[in-house]
Amino acid sequence: MVALARVSIVLLLLVQAYNCAALRDQQTAWVTKHLHRRKSSEVHTNRVGEKKLLEVETVDDVDEQTVSNGWRASLIRPNHKARIEKLTTFEKIRQDMEMSKKRAMYLFKGSRKTSGESIKKRRLLEDFLSEVEVTPGGYSMEISIGSPPQKFIAVADTGSDLVWLQCAQCNPCFQSNADFNPSLSSTYEPLGCGASCDILEGSLLTCSPSCQYTYGYGDNSTTIGDFSSETVWLTDGAGANVSITNFLFGCGLQNVGTFDDINGLVGLGRGPLSFPSQIAPYLNNNSKFSYCLLQNSDEIDRSPILFGETAVPSSSMNTTRLLPDPGNLTATFYYVSLLDISVGGSRLSIPSTAFQIDLTTGDGGVFFDSGTTYTILESEAYQMVKSAFNDSIEYTSVDLLDFTGFDLCYSVPSFDNLSVPRLTFNFDGADFDLPFDNIVQKVTDDSSNNFICLAFAESPIDSFSVIGNWQQQNFQVLYDLDNASIGWVAADCSRL
Numbered sequence: 001m002v003a004l005a006r007v008s009i010v011l012l013l014l015v016q017a018y019n020c021a022a023l024r025d026q027q028t029a030w031v032t033k034h035l036h037r038r039k040s041s042e043v044h045t046n047r048v049g050e051k052k053l054l055e056v057e058t059v060d061d062v063d064e065q066t067v068s069n070g071w072r073a074s075l076i077r078p079n080h081k082a083r084i085e086k087l088t089t090f091e092k093i094r095q096d097m098e099m100s101k102k103r104a105m106y107l108f109k110g111s112r113k114t115s116g117e118s119i120k121k122r123r124l125l126e127d128f129l130s131e132v133e134v135t136p137g138g139y140s141m142e143i144s145i146g147s148p149p150q151k152f153i154a155v156a157d158t159g160s161d162l163v164w165l166q167c168a169q170c171n172p173c174f175q176s177n178a179d180f181n182p183s184l185s186s187t188y189e190p191l192g193c194g195a196s197c198d199i200l201e202g203s204l205l206t207c208s209p210s211c212q213y214t215y216g217y218g219d220n221s222t223t224i225g226d227f228s229s230e231t232v233w234l235t236d237g238a239g240a241n242v243s244i245t246n247f248l249f250g251c252g253l254q255n256v257g258t259f260d261d262i263n264g265l266v267g268l269g270r271g272p273l274s275f276p277s278q279i280a281p282y283l284n285n286n287s288k289f290s291y292c293l294l295q296n297s298d299e300i301d302r303s304p305i306l307f308g309e310t311a312v313p314s315s316s317m318n319t320t321r322l323l324p325d326p327g328n329l330t331a332t333f334y335y336v337s338l339l340d341i342s343v344g345g346s347r348l349s350i351p352s353t354a355f356q357i358d359l360t361t362g363d364g365g366v367f368f369d370s371g372t373t374y375t376i377l378e379s380e381a382y383q384m385v386k387s388a389f390n391d392s393i394e395y396t397s398v399d400l401l402d403f404t405g406f407d408l409c410y411s412v413p414s415f416d417n418l419s420v421p422r423l424t425f426n427f428d429g430a431d432f433d434l435p436f437d438n439i440v441q442k443v444t445d446d447s448s449n450n451f452i453c454l455a456f457a458e459s460p461i462d463s464f465s466v467i468g469n470w471q472q473q474n475f476q477v478l479y480d481l482d483n484a485s486i487g488w489v490a491a492d493c494s495r496l
Contacts, residue, residue: 070310097405
């Protein structure tokens with residue numbers, strides 16, 4: 001009887017998956033019919049934000065007073081004062097390392113296809129709970145929403161699309177310093193069932209009568225809420241506040257977990273529901289954003305995240321092309337073509353298979369991520385970098401693995417005038433030369449002994465690499481969907 005029941009459940013899931021896949025096909029047809037499309041070279045962005053989803057509206061209908069060349073918001077560095085007071089130096093570093101690896105696992109699951117299944121069935125059966133890892137190492141941004149506007153701090157995440165905030169009616173609620181109160185806003189509207197709700201791919205959906213979502217987290221936290229429409233407020237280049245109406249976001253009503261006073265998450269991925277995709281029509285259909293990540297040693301804790309044409313750096317930058325997402329359904333991640341890595345000015349000739357994407361399974365590949373602290377390298381690539389770095393450095397190695405999570409550390413007399421081998425990402429079309437502070441993590445123990453550790457980690461999944469935010473610090477990094485590229489230039493993030 002038990003076996004028969006299990007078979008029945010599996011058959012039921014397969015039938016549901018088939019029906020849901022058919023519904024998704026209808027949704028795709030609806031999007032194709034009703035939403036304005038850009039020229040073919042830009043279709044890879046999969047944007048839905050070219051029109052309202054509640055009332056179909058072309059970009060030409062957008063209020064001219066709202067259209068802008070660019071907007072900016074504040075990006076907030078992790079390791080803020082509250083966290084520093086709670087953890088020792090070793091504890092903070094080890095936590096960042098552990099969470100980097102956990103996030104790599106989540107990102108891997110989000111990118112992977114199952115052999116023999118269609119992408120739609122994979123997402124419906126395997127990814128009913130769309131995991132999003134909110135890590136202490138991630139950067140946060142300010143977001144104002146509602147009429148009148150309510151201001152919040154939310155994780156800025158290039159590895160996901162949905163924007164969501166904890167709402168005041170939540171029960172249970174995670175730790176938060178403020179919650180969005182829909183009853184105080186004249187423009188809040190929960191969505192009903194229909195195409196607007198169906199666009200929420202990868203999450204467990206119900207509709208009775210409002211559109212509800214469920215998101216699961218890598219640390220067993222969850223958020224359940226109403227998919228809704230609201231007004232979002234941004235600041236333009238002149239410092240004026242401008243509004244975007246009919247912005248789609250999640251209002252979290254059942255939330256479990258600890259988020260250290262974070263109010264929610266702002267998805268910055270390539271998918272149609274992401275923050276950049278939804279605001280693009282109000283930026284003359286300009287799909288660009290850039291950020292400049294502060295270092296932990298910087299005295300200030302805020303730097304800008306820029307959207308639109310103002311996101312382009314004023315000085316010349318290096319660029320590499322974006323690759324299509326192998327899943328090609330949500331196109332969330334920012335995949336790039338990494339050809340090799342150089343240590344001490346010499347290329348290591350890492351096998352090309354270490355960085356390639358398997359289009360059959362979705363395994364492998366390399367992408368930029370704002371939420372992963374330390375760069376995660378595919379196993380063979382990591383071992384080659386580790387060996388070459390260790391052979392080229394003059395300091396005495398020490399074992400701090402149990403304290404920091406790093407397996408390559410060195411004792412140094414002080415942090416002045418240190419010399420380490422150069423480390424360079426050799427991307428297709430350009431090299432990304434890392435400065436000293438982006439190569440190593442400085443550590444001082446309770447006895448004032450000084451150490452440096454190679455700020456990289458071996459991937460917990462063999463064929464997977466992520467360019468973490470530690471390696472991006474003090475660079476202005478441009479995500480340019482219009483030209484399918486990522487660019488970077490060294491910058492003083494505290495002065496932008």
